[in-house]
Amino acid sequence: MKYTCLLMLLLAWPAIAQVTGKITSRSGEAVPFAGITVAGTFIATSTNENGYYSLPIKQDGNYTIIIRSLGYKTRKIKAVINKLPYRLDITLEPESYELQEIIISNKNNPATTVIKNAIAAKEKNTEKISSFEADFYSRGIFRIKDVPEKILGQELGDLGLGLDSARSGVIYLSETVSRIRYKRPGKINETVIASKVSGEDNGFSFNNAGAADFDFYNDYLPFEVNVVSPVAGNAFNYYDYVLESTFFDEDKHLINKIKITPLRRGEPAFTGYIYVVEGSWAIYAADVSIRGPQVRQGMLDKLTIRQNYSYNSAENLWLKNVQVIDFEASIFSVDFTGRFSYVYSNYILSPQPVTLSNEVITFTEGSNNKSESFWNSARPIPLTGEEKNDYAKKKPPAGT
Numbered sequence: 001m002k003y004t005c006l007l008m009l010l011l012a013w014p015a016i017a018q019v020t021g022k023i024t025s026r027s028g029e030a031v032p033f034a035g036i037t038v039a040g041t042f043i044a045t046s047t048n049e050n051g052y053y054s055l056p057i058k059q060d061g062n063y064t065i066i067i068r069s070l071g072y073k074t075r076k077i078k079a080v081i082n083k084l085p086y087r088l089d090i091t092l093e094p095e096s097y098e099l100q101e102i103i104i105s106n107k108n109n110p111a112t113t114v115i116k117n118a119i120a121a122k123e124k125n126t127e128k129i130s131s132f133e134a135d136f137y138s139r140g141i142f143r144i145k146d147v148p149e150k151i152l153g154q155e156l157g158d159l160g161l162g163l164d165s166a167r168s169g170v171i172y173l174s175e176t177v178s179r180i181r182y183k184r185p186g187k188i189n190e191t192v193i194a195s196k197v198s199g200e201d202n203g204f205s206f207n208n209a210g211a212a213d214f215d216f217y218n219d220y221l222p223f224e225v226n227v228v229s230p231v232a233g234n235a236f237n238y239y240d241y242v243l244e245s246t247f248f249d250e251d252k253h254l255i256n257k258i259k260i261t262p263l264r265r266g267e268p269a270f271t272g273y274i275y276v277v278e279g280s281w282a283i284y285a286a287d288v289s290i291r292g293p294q295v296r297q298g299m300l301d302k303l304t305i306r307q308n309y310s311y312n313s314a315e316n317l318w319l320k321n322v323q324v325i326d327f328e329a330s331i332f333s334v335d336f337t338g339r340f341s342y343v344y345s346n347y348i349l350s351p352q353p354v355t356l357s358n359e360v361i362t363f364t365e366g367s368n369n370k371s372e373s374f375w376n377s378a379r380p381i382p383l384t385g386e387e388k389n390d391y392a393k394k395k396p397p398a399g400t
Helices: 002-012 110-120 122-127 372-378 385-393
Strands: 019-025 035-038 044-046 052-055 061-068 075-081 090-092 131-145 169-183 187-197 239-248 254-262 271-277 283-291 300-312 317-331 334-349 361-363
Touching (some): 061 300, 075 090, 187 372
Parallel strands (some): 019 090
Antiparallel strands (some): 019 052, 035 061, 169 187, 271 283, 317 334
């Protein structure tokens, strides 16, 4: 039975990403990490840093493709796909922000009302997503900058990293393709279908779904010190809220853009924005940051979490589609930056809680030795030029 389930997982994984393209702004600039979904389904992907995407549509037909990115108007495009592969380049218009009169006239802080409603609606908004399965993809890249030629009198060379003339370069690049089973609050079983590490012939990536589980519906997000969510039950003890603007998405949902600021310096609370849907009070998106000292991480300078949620009209709910985590750190005057990119897609919602095993993460046979053709078809976020070059430059010699 165990091997039958693993075989079914492998067969169920999308065979090829058939719709590709680039998403840009009106001025021609790439739109990174935009969420892309097929309306009425849980098929989803994201653009990469340069605005390119791949969407796993495998059959001809008429589709409505939805593109969401913070700062831009949501677009719905009706695509008549009569031949695959299919190229679809998309331009996004800047979002028009405003404050509705009814909100402005409210004598109370309107942001307070929105957040109170979001807190009160958490149970309702998580009821349908308390138990599910989904496809999960992650990519991690770490960069090092301005490496000194010597530390404590010792020559460093290029550290085996192929540093450029500015003594900067990629020190880690990896990818993971998995199927996850989730049960609130934050319990995950992950089956890794494919794992890849730049510079290693049969490497296992340390990217995993558990480390990516930042759920703002929970009261706390896990760090060295638990960080209070902007919609935690006790959030008003930690945050100041300002309704900065509102806008409508393509489905006429009114979205509230709430600026969040810690009440006291140094406490474990985020700075940034949380976006809340009027009426359902569901989370639409998040763009927040926190400093290392706030979570007792001395080497960490800053960590930023960005999340985009997609709307499924058939289920009438919002689900996390794209998550990006950026960090800046330093040690011995050497600067590090990193990014983890995640895509959640092909959700299967379970009306009853799923049964999880004690094995948090398992690996299918051969998961660390997939072919390039597999990765080219299964990877939802296209590689950037930098990432392609790093894989090529560090490719181990044949037979090692």
